[in-house]
Amino acid sequence: MPRLQIRGAELHYESLGHGPPLLFIHGLGSSTRDWEAQLAYFSPRFHVVTFDLRGHGRSDKPPGPYSIAGFAADTAELIRWLSLGPTHVVGLSMGGMIAFQLAISAPELVQSLAIVNSGPEFILRTLRARLQIVQRKLIVRLLGMRQMGRVLGKRLFPKPEQAELQRLFIDRWAENDPRAYLDALRALIGWTVADHLDAIHCPTLVITSDQDYTPIAVKETYAARMPQAELSIIRDARHMLPLERPDAFNQVLMEFLLKHRPLLRNLPESCEG
Template sequence: MPMLPLDGVSLHCDTRGDGAPVLLLHGLGSSGRDWELVTPRLAAGHRVIVPDARGHGRSETPSGPYGVPLFTRDIAALCDALGLTRVHVVGLSMGGMMGFQLAVDRPDLVRSLVIVNSGPELKARTLRRKFAFALRLLVLRFLGPMGMAKMLAPRLFPKPEQAELRQRVLDTLGHNDADAYRRATRGLLGWSVLERVKDIACPVLVLHSERDYTPLSEKQAYVALLRDARLQVLSDSGHAAPLDQPEQLAEAVEGFLREVEGAAPATRLPA
């Protein structure tokens, strides 16, 4: 079932393993390949579903504006088409944004949520953040996806021994459809569900890499707003944790899933 036709788009989706469903959501300009070093371990005890968002990877690239709500509606429709309920959702960067949107829009669907180097909004609240957003749009406009890939690769993987991972960024992010990538980027800027996260009732694990773009304090601030959440730091890791620390990340996710699945439902006392 590599391609699944939905309303207005067909999404590429890989599945592997058996058991409780785990949905892995990738980052901007990437694809489900973000998770290829993590999937085998998670699939040993779960049914792992790895889609490509519209305009990404091997999914279709329809015209029109993109954005987190639209990407998330596609993923919800995919889950419904597959008959999935009570899904463990794990999202990296843009995928984490989609995870938050899914948790507030379809709480019936989300059993637990793992957020990797992401947050519940992407707003330019400081001059530094405004400059970073403007720079990204300028790079995409004048240098295209390959220019963006060349800028991001050494930030994502700065170590000398990470040359293959830097090349991977050029080979994947750098070969995006330029128009779709610009539309996806614009669709993320200004997005927020921050005021709605207090309503998320499922357990949440937030993973922060030591070298992530955003500081630990930003994650701590929104974790404090969630009902049932904790934060864990991934050591010696950058933004793309599933690639530079796949074992450490998989171990954290597996431990969290064991806790969620082992938790006994609350017993209702007789009136």
């Protein structure tokens, strides 16, 4: 089981294939396992790397506090240790936030970005948003991670034909360490790089599901502020897009990567302008 000692924690990672480096960053409460369909699809043409963030999966779960900047620092060290940079970076949900932060704090390590059902900030601007976070904390503390997985699983995979996906999601969610999960959840609150979007000059693909938590208009707005960003909408899909609709997701991402790969060879090897 490959592991690296990074900033005081051992992080589990997986590496497969040969070619241009392609790094996938999972979301809150997830792990490398949710990228299985992407490992199989992209590894014939790319050197694909996935890893478990600290507090997740098979990585160490040291006490918090955690932060998006800290997760990005872990990611930067992983890229350096594995000599991946500059690499294509794909981030889902919290992983997209980490990808944004990485592109700001270590642009020389990022060749392109794919931001999936995510955004450049997590600021609780409404009472409803604050109550949703309080609800999550209470469910985890009082009822446990499996019940949290049941609540989310019904929202994310509501169709009868998705029953097996829902079961898989709940089983994996139940394996999360409650303390580490809550530490990671707190890392999101108040984080923002929204004022720095114009500094991200590498090609960026913003992928959104039409039924994601946040409206398409939110992604359109922030994508318009990025010099080389484009938006792709996948219909009849929810938040866990790479798991729910892997074929559609993989096709959109592959088209983006192949379109920009020749261009990237002629650019400075970083996200810097």
